[in-house]
Amino acid sequence: xxxxxxxxxxxxxxxxxxxxxxxxxxxxxxxxxxxxxxxxxxxxxxxxxxxxxxxxxxxxxxxxxxxxxxxxxxxxxxxxxxxxxxxxxxxxxxxxxxxxxxxxxxxxxxxxxxxxxxxxxxxxxxxxxxxxxxxxxx
Amino acid sequence: xxxxxxxxxxxxxxxxxxxxxxxxxxxxxxxxxxxxxxxxxxxxxxxxxxxxxxxxxxxxxxxxxxxxxxxxxxxxxxxxxxxxxxxxxxxxxxxxxxxxxxxxxxxxxxxxxxxxxxxxxxxxxxxxxxxxxxxxxx
DNA sequence: TACTTATTGACAATGATTTTCAATAACAAA
DNA sequence: TTTGTTATTGAAAATCATTGTCAATAAGTA
Numbered sequence: 001x002x003x004x005x006x007x008x009x010x011x012x013x014x015x016x017x018x019x020x021x022x023x024x025x026x027x028x029x030x031x032x033x034x035x036x037x038x039x040x041x042x043x044x045x046x047x048x049x050x051x052x053x054x055x056x057x058x059x060x061x062x063x064x065x066x067x068x069x070x071x072x073x074x075x076x077x078x079x080x081x082x083x084x085x086x087x088x089x090x091x092x093x094x095x096x097x098x099x100x101x102x103x104x105x106x107x108x109x110x111x112x113x114x115x116x117x118x119x120x121x122x123x124x125x126x127x128x129x130x131x132x133x134x135x136x137x138x
Numbered sequence: 139x140x141x142x143x144x145x146x147x148x149x150x151x152x153x154x155x156x157x158x159x160x161x162x163x164x165x166x167x168x169x170x171x172x173x174x175x176x177x178x179x180x181x182x183x184x185x186x187x188x189x190x191x192x193x194x195x196x197x198x199x200x201x202x203x204x205x206x207x208x209x210x211x212x213x214x215x216x217x218x219x220x221x222x223x224x225x226x227x228x229x230x231x232x233x234x235x236x237x238x239x240x241x242x243x244x245x246x247x248x249x250x251x252x253x254x255x256x257x258x259x260x261x262x263x264x265x266x267x268x269x270x271x272x273x274x275x276x
Numbered sequence: 277t278a279c280t281t282a283t284t285g286a287c288a289a290t291g292a293t294t295t296t297c298a299a300t301a302a303c304a305a306a
Numbered sequence: 307t308t309t310g311t312t313a314t315t316g317a318a319a320a321t322c323a324t325t326g327t328c329a330a331t332a333a334g335t336a
Contacts, residue, residue: 014313015313015314016301016302016303016312016313016314017302017303018301018302018313018314018315019301020314020315020316021314037292037293038292050315050316051315051316052315052316052317053293053316054293054294054295054315054316054317055314055315055316057292057293057294058294058314058315073211073216073265078211078216079292079293092253092257092259092261094259095262095263101257101259103253103256103257105249105252106246106249107249108244111243111244111245112268114243115230115241115268116270118241119230119239119241119272119273120272120273121230121232121239121268121270121271121272121273121276122270122271122276123230123268123269123270124233124269124270124271125233125268125269125270126266126267126268126269127211127265127266127267127268127269128264128265128266129264129265129266130250130253130259130261130263130264130265131261131262131263131264131265132254132259132260132261132262132263133259133260133262134257134258134259135257135258135259138259138260149334152282153282153283154281154282154283154332154333154334155333155334156282156283156284156332156333157332158283158284158285159283174323175323175324176323188284188285189284189285190284190285190286191285191324192284192285192286192287192324192325192326193283193284193285195323195324195325196283196284196325217323217324
């Protein structure tokens with residue numbers, strides 16, 4: 001469903017909507033865990049056999065540029081992507097199965113203000129990510 | 139000074155202290171910004187010309203294993219390393235010059251408890267990193 | 277001082293990502 | 307609809323980062 005919205009976004013930004021992109025978007029949009037380019041390739045090829053790995057890389061690049069997906073950083077590697085949450089959200093990842101959940105409501109106002117005073121840095125952004133075990137895996 | 143401590147750590151863990159490792163350790167230990175393997179290589183070769191890049195990779199691997207350094211994740215890439223702070227510390231990075239500062243005192247207790255209840259995840263770890271401009275660059 | 281064996285640097289191999297290129301297909305305009 | 311322009315495609319090659327192999331060397335214990 002929302003895959004159509006992503007395709008609209010591509011179209012509205014001057015990109016063409018192709019069968020290859022459709023397959024990639026449908027795969028990534030509905031995944032609840034971060035996928036590497038090769039995983040996206042394997043899954044998407046079930047929908048569109050002629051898909052090439054290079055096209056996956058190029059499509060992910062565009063989806064990231066449009067803020068529809070984000071790169072997920074993990075101890076084991078940083079080459080996986082997942083849908084961007086809406087608004088200011090952070091990721092919570094299951095260390096066992098990779099299942100991702102989004103959360104918000106982190107208030108770092110007090111912390112950043114104090115750090116800013118202590119260090120002299122002007123703070124502009126923060127990365128926060130939680131790791132744990134999901135309900136199924138715990 | 140503290141480079142000697144790192145070398146001791148290596149020794150105490152059964153690793154030999156060589157000229158190559160000495161050069162790498164001295165470079166990484168005194169850097170106030172994250173360095174990539176190639177940067178470590180270039181800087182260390184000023185102290186020990188015969189150093190090979192492969193040895194840099196292998197030494198960084200051991201320093202990470204001993205928790206003397208940590209990998210630094212950034213939007214532009216995740217192949218840089220910096221000294222580990224002491225205790226539970228997080229990084230604050232200058233987006234302009236890369237200068238790193240450590241901070242602590244993040245209290246995410248309340249947040250993680252509430253997220254845990256909402257999502258059913260058992261939270262075990264968190265990553266927090268701040269980005270901004272250091273006193274010089276702002 | 278001698279000896280065992282971890283460590284070295286060079287080279288090759290791998291893995292991930294990017295570039296190149298000619299063929300194809302989206303889609304705007306007629 | 308049809309057409310024409312041009313973005314997009316997949317395959318192959320090129321690049322970049324990292325890891326494995328190996329014989330020569332040197333650290334550190336005995």
